[in-house]
Amino acid sequence: MLDSYRLDEKKKVSLKDYDPEDTAGFTGKDEIEESFAKLKEELQDIQERLYASKTNGVLVLFQGMDCSGKDGVVKKVLAGLNPQGFRAESFKQPTGDEAARDFLWRAHKVTPAKGYIVSFNRSYYEDVLITRVHGRIDKETAAGRLKHIQHFEKMLADNGTTLVKIFLHISPEFQLKRINERMENPEKRWKFDPSDLQERHYWDEYMKAYEAAFKATGTKTNPWHVVPANNRWFRDYLVLKIIVSALNKLKLEYPQVAIDPLPRKEG
């Protein structure tokens, strides 16, 4: 089931081929609830083995349009992890120290140590998305940055970091509905940013920029995953399934204890 959502061959991708309403045949939340709970337990167990073995770091990277649910998915899927081995990072417009360095600097600083899980809400991919869409960098610079990203991610992988890259795929109609909700609901209004409405005009350009990113950086080792995200319950379920599946490939084991914990006295 996961194969159809994975982009791992550096070939041309058209997001039009992916339906944001897709639920892989499931018709409602009830159908996956039990499986979701089991997967969460499995993830917690994996985290313990990861922390104990300290053989790998895990970086779960979320990208998506405004209102695609990046905050929500971190809350629903990754809450419950042991916070001593997990940290959620998010990236806004770079300022000061960050803007004075190369575009990978601030992200590299907060990559996971071995034994740890870190989530990225947005990432260095913004430096080939919003910047490209608004013409702040030209086509050649964007292509150069995508190469740098691919190299950087390979370097991370070669040094023991497992990357799980997830694109939360929504439709423009779904986004508009969510923006309206934000404006109407006093408890959600703080999340409304007038620029969200502005960015909607660039939808097609964003999709093109994402497609270019998937083509350049979706590799066997560091694939992208397109997650249909118009239905939150399916979005959360699929994201969790993708993460658990990626981490199971590591075959994490508790380290062997080489010493005898209760040495007996001689004689």
Next chain:
Amino acid sequence: MLDSYRLDEKKKVSLKDYDPEDTAGFTGKDEIEESFAKLKEELQDIQERLYASKTNGVLVLFQGMDCSGKDGVVKKVLAGLNPQGFRAESFKQPTGDEAARDFLWRAHKVTPAKGYIVSFNRSYYEDVLITRVHGRIDKETAAGRLKHIQHFEKMLADNGTTLVKIFLHISPEFQLKRINERMENPEKRWKFDPSDLQERHYWDEYMKAYEAAFKATGTKTNPWHVVPANNRWFRDYLVLKIIVSALNKLKLEYPQVAIDPLPRKEG
């Protein structure tokens, strides 16, 4: 003159072709003293323009065998820079947080912001030198890391960092003389490390590892420089000349002030 010390074409290099005693025809310190003082003034002036314009960062990276003068050259050549725009970093055996990340992590963290100069006393190159010489990584891993280094340095360059990579080239005989000085001189004895004597047995292997590094990462944009370092005065002079020449290529200018500093009242 500088061309003959520059490795910028990713081709096979043999360090045997470089004489550590070479002084480019100069016969003594007196001959370059005046020129050295002028170059130091020029470097200070460049630093001011660099700091004011904030268009580039500058990373001066020193590698070399024990006793090749890495500490000395930082003191002789870079002391005198405005410390508000300059920082000297050095790298020992990675521990804790550093060892738990990829081999470029701790270096990337301390790369220069735009407007700043940073020197590296040793660097991520140790991860393809000492580790390779002692067989802690195999040939393939070393080759992979050299590729990662080349990509990383290109990424830095593409994002406005000028790298000046300098190898301080000494002979094994010169090193032995220095080690003996260290042991005999109470003021220098603290610098003596018994493992220095151990490492001497691997001299040829180190030279091979360096040659592989120069071949893989000596590019037009990020060349290596082999500095004959048996004569300290020539070593310092050549290093200073290389740095000034590299920074002059940036054509740094003070930024234009667009506002009228003393606006007159109307009427």
